[in-house]
Amino acid sequence: MLRVGVIGTGAMGVNHIRIYHEMEGVELVGISDIDEKRVNELSRKYETEPFTDYKRLLGKDLDAISIVVPTKLHKRVCLDALEAGANVLVEKPIADTPENANIMIQAAKNAGKALMIGHIERFNPAVIKLKEIIDEGLLGKIVSISTRRVGPYNPRIRDVGVILDIGVHDIDIISYLYGLEVNNVHAIAGADIHPFEDHASIHLRFDHDLTGLVDTNWLTPHKIRNLTAVGIKGVAYLDYINQTLELHDENWIREAKVDKAEPLRNELEHFIKCVSTGEKIHPNGENGKHALEVCMAAIESYKQEKTIQL
Known part of the structure; x- marks a missing residue:
């Protein structure tokens, strides 16, 4: 026990x-x-x-x-x-x-x-399934991943802006799906209802000319949480909230079988299993630090109006 x-x-x-x-x-x-x-x-x-x-x-x-x-x-x-x-x-x-x-x-x-970082979306069943599909090569080489994470502002969030609060989820997920770290960041953002930024568009560049785009805000009156992964053989459309995943290619539109579950429960079960067995934990401290560094670079980028190298 x-x-x-x-x-x-x-x-x-x-x-x-x-x-x-x-x-x-x-x-x-x-x-x-x-x-x-x-x-x-x-x-x-x-x-x-x-x-x-x-x-x-x-x-x-x-x-x-x-x-x-x-x-x-x-x-x-x-x-x-x-x-x-x-x-x-x-x-x-x-x-x-x-x-x-x-x-x-x-x-x-x-x-x-063990030091594990609570990037909960890695344990979303739809993300788990998409990672399997990408690694199996069913979509071919992935060249672009874009996300949209928007919704109303929560007044309890006072010490950080939208990039560190919710944009960090998709920054981590895009790196996770590619299996690569970000090379440079260019962001455009602004603060209209909050002391820190409340809307941001973040462009990420990886090795091999791979790209990521994170669109996030606290201005939309309803929650949207989705991701699109474009490969040379097809496209995947993921809905984080409904835990659905559609695959489109030139012949078919297919819905992937996703075993829906509570992401946090998956996350904590992984943590406890790794503590019990000594298995390798993810996301680890290095993964968490990279996501933080990208967020900080995005903030610096929009403030200085320039691309930031990592």
């Missing part, structure tokens, strides 16, 4: 708590949040111990911990968790700066512990 905990009980943290509570082979030892009333209510609901000081939770000899706190706190809480001997899952983005991401990655290596 793996002993786990969750630090942070916001909208995402509650889902970590719920899934660990339901998961076989896992004991949810405790949860932590500075909001005493909230953490007490959730601890009663999910039959676990509440802590307002996360270091007291870390003292409970945990095998694994989910860190679901504001990004600026990721480094500090992660280092404390690794020092306490826990394997760590940190929600995206990995950190507030690439320098802090490097410190976290090195600390995990020194501790001999």
Whole structure:
């Protein structure tokens, strides 16, 4: 039985708590949040111990911990968790700066512990299926991947703009599907309803003249989450929300068989399995750092109105 905990009980943290509570082979030892009333209510609901000081939770000899706190706190809480001997899952983005991401990655290596980054869309069943199809060569060489992730603004997001909050998902997914890192970034963005950017168009370039395009905003009144992958043998159309995947070529329009499931549950099951067996974890700290670096380059690009090399 793996002993786990969750630090942070916001909208995402509650889902970590719920899934660990339901998961076989896992004991949810405790949860932590500075909001005493909230953490007490959730601890009663999910039959676990509440802590307002996360270091007291870390003292409970945990095998694994989910860190679901504001990004600026990721480094500090992660280092404390690794020092306490826990394997760590940190929600995206990995950190507030690439320098802090490097410190976290090195600390995990020194501790001999896993560091996983919560890029949840990698565990969307439609993305999993598309990755299989691309790797099998059914679409031929992929030359372009474009995404659209738009919707209304959530007032709880105050410390970052749309690029770091939701654009980072597709930046990571495009790199993941290509199996390559971004070489350079050119972005156009603006801030109309938010102190940081609230709409952005981000152009990514990879080796071999491969491209990615991320269109994202907080201005659209309804959520759209989709991806198009263009190959020399066909095109794939993916809907993240409905978990559907259509393949088009010159002869057929086919719908791929996607076994629908909750992406976060898939993600946490992967984390727990890797902690239990020592299997290679993904996305790891290096993957998370790359996505963060691309986001930071996109922000620099739109502010300086130029292409940024990575």
